[in-house]
Amino acid sequence: MSIRNRTISTSRIQNGIFVYTALTFLTIFTVIISIIDNLLNIGVTKYSNPFLITIIFSIITVQILIWMIRNKGNRGIRYAFTHYSTVLNLRKTFLDSTYYNIRFHLNKKIAQLPKIKIDFEKGLSIGKLSIENIHLEKDLSSSNISIALNRYVVERSYLSRDEKYYIFEIYDSNINRQLTFESLDEFQEYSLKIEEQHLFIDKFTKIPMHSSLFVGQTGSGKTYALYSLILQMLLQKELYNLYFADPKSSSLSVIGEKITAHNSASNFNEIVNLLEDFNDLMNQYKFELKEKLGTKLEATYADFANPAHVLIFDEFASFHTELQTKDKKKRDEVMSLISQVVLQGRQLGFFIWFVMQKSDSNLIPTYIRENLPVKFVIGNAETQTNKTAFGTGVDTKEKNFQLGEGLFVCPLIANQPKLCHFSYLDFNILEAVDSLN
Numbered sequence: 156m157s158i159r160n161r162t163i164s165t166s167r168i169q170n171g172i173f174v175y176t177a178l179t180f181l182t183i184f185t186v187i188i189s190i191i192d193n194l195l196n197i198g199v200t201k202y203s204n205p206f207l208i209t210i211i212f213s214i215i216t217v218q219i220l221i222w223m224i225r226n227k228g229n230r231g232i233r234y235a236f237t238h239y240s241t242v243l244n245l246r247k248t249f250l251d252s253t254y255y256n257i258r259f260h261l262n263k264k265i266a267q268l269p270k271i272k273i274d275f276e277k278g279l280s281i282g283k284l285s286i287e288n289i290h291l292e293k294d295l296s297s298s299n300i301s302i303a304l305n306r307y308v309v310e311r312s313y314l315s316r317d318e319k320y321y322i323f324e325i326y327d328s329n330i331n332r333q334l335t336f337e338s339l340d341e342f343q344e345y346s347l348k349i350e351e352q353h354l355f356i357d358k359f360t361k362i363p364m365h366s367s368l369f370v371g372q373t374g375s376g377k378t379y380a381l382y383s384l385i386l387q388m389l390l391q392k393e394l395y396n397l398y399f400a401d402p403k404s405s406s407l408s409v410i411g412e413k414i415t416a417h418n419s420a421s422n423f424n425e426i427v428n429l430l431e432d433f434n435d436l437m438n439q440y441k442f443e444l445k446e447k448l449g450t451k452l453e454a455t456y457a458d459f460a461n462p463a464h465v466l467i468f469d470e471f472a473s474f475h476t477e478l479q480t481k482d483k484k485k486r487d488e489v490m491s492l493i494s495q496v497v498l499q500g501r502q503l504g505f506f507i508w509f510v511m512q513k514s515d516s517n518l519i520p521t522y523i524r525e526n527l528p529v530k531f532v533i534g535n536a537e538t539q540t541n542k543t544a545f546g547t548g549v550d551t552k553e554k555n556f557q558l559g560e561g562l563f564v565c566p567l568i569a570n571q572p573k574l575c576h577f578s579y580l581d582f583n584i585l586e587a588v589d590s591l592n
């Protein structure tokens with residue numbers, strides 16, 4: 156392969172060779188003229204030097220300008236160098252893996268590499284890489300690209316709408332996307348900067364409100380992930396009404412009791428009652444909203460400054476297993492209460508967050524799971540868990556996830572599983588909730 160690489164060149168390499176040869180030639184020529192003139196005292200350098208030196212500097216200036224424009228030097232010299240080295244590595248990789256079309260230039264065979272566009276953001280920590288689709292049968296897979304990207308890693312890849320480019324969303328693997336908060340005040344300050352009706356997850360991720368699924372093995376950081384979202388809902392300017400269902404009476408129910416004792420349930424019957432009340436309230440809002448929709452068709456609860464109602468259902472699998480021991484009528488009734496919220500709640504502002512260790516179909520019915528727009532799989536999950544959460548055939552990364560780190564999908568934000576890392580909360584959660592109450 157290396158022999159073939161040496162025999163094929165690109166037009167950019169050829170132009171480069173031409174420019175450097177011209178520069179070397181002009182410099183040597185200028186030096187030789189100066190030496191001869193010095194020896195023979197002809198006095199020609201008086202005329203030739205300004206001319207030759209101007210040409211040499213003009214060529215250098217034009218080359219620097221081209222380099223700066225190509226590498227977006229207006230965005231800073233660090234940006235330009237990162238851009239340059241990334242493009243250079245990619246071009247070398249394409250040459251090594253013969254990912255190019257053959258063209259003829261001045262009767263010489265040259266490799267026509269795909270066009271590369273890179274747009275880095277957020278201090279070079281993330282970026283969007285577009286590689287021209289040159290219609291080769293060869294696979295331009297994420298792993299091939301990641302190898303060429305040094306510290307950058309491909310997070311998501313897809314074909315552009317017009318199919319002219321492969322798009323790779325990349326991130327700097329050296330950068331920690333997790334936010335750390337050492338006090339509630341710090342947390343509050345950050346929360347208040349987030350746009351309305353959104354909750355932040357990490358430095359790069361914020362999501363709108365939806366019914367959601369949180370899956371993660373024990374100790375993966377699910378409960379802390381929820382704490383970070385609950386605290387935001389308590390702190391933000393918009394109003395959130397929280398409800399807690401926790402059949403195992405775990406630490407989340409302690410928080411629930413503190414925040415809203417009358418909207419917290421921890422045994423089967425209490426939970427069913429809570430679900431009924433939640434549904435009744437939703438239906439009441441449905442009538443109210445219907446009247447208001449006469450003024451604004453596509454509006455949601457938020458447009459009329461109504462609060463969001465979020466029912467956090469911890470250990471849903473445990474509740475579901477108990478539900479299976481009940482008669483069919485009861486089972487259908489309860490599942491209908493749940494599915495109505497999942498299917499109708501978005502516009503009305505009613506959401507359920509299901510929290511569980513696995514999301515297999517015997518633990519949460521498939522029709523409910525598939526209608527949850529937002530899904531998180533936190534920590535190192537089994538392949539089966541990723542498959543049930545995100546669907547088969549979806550590319551999920553094998554990565555050694557840390558506490559609170561995982562993958563998520565969310566409409567418009569992450570159609571394919573994307574990385575996320577919930578905040579590290581280095582303060583006492585109970586005290587924080589107490590102080591907010």
Ligand SMILES: Nc1ncnc2c1ncn2[C@@H]1O[C@H](COP(=O)(O)OP(=O)(O)OP(=O)(O)O)[C@@H](O)[C@H]1O
Pocket residue numbers: 371372373374375376377378379380405558559577578579580581
């Ligand atoms: N984001 C975080 N900030 C601070 N500590 C964390 C965070 N995530 C996890 N931890 C630590 O890890 C422990 C386990 O996390 P957590 O209770 O959230 O896991 P879990 O997935 O909810 O487990 P289980 O299903 O057993 O409740 C916590 O007690 C806490 O000490």
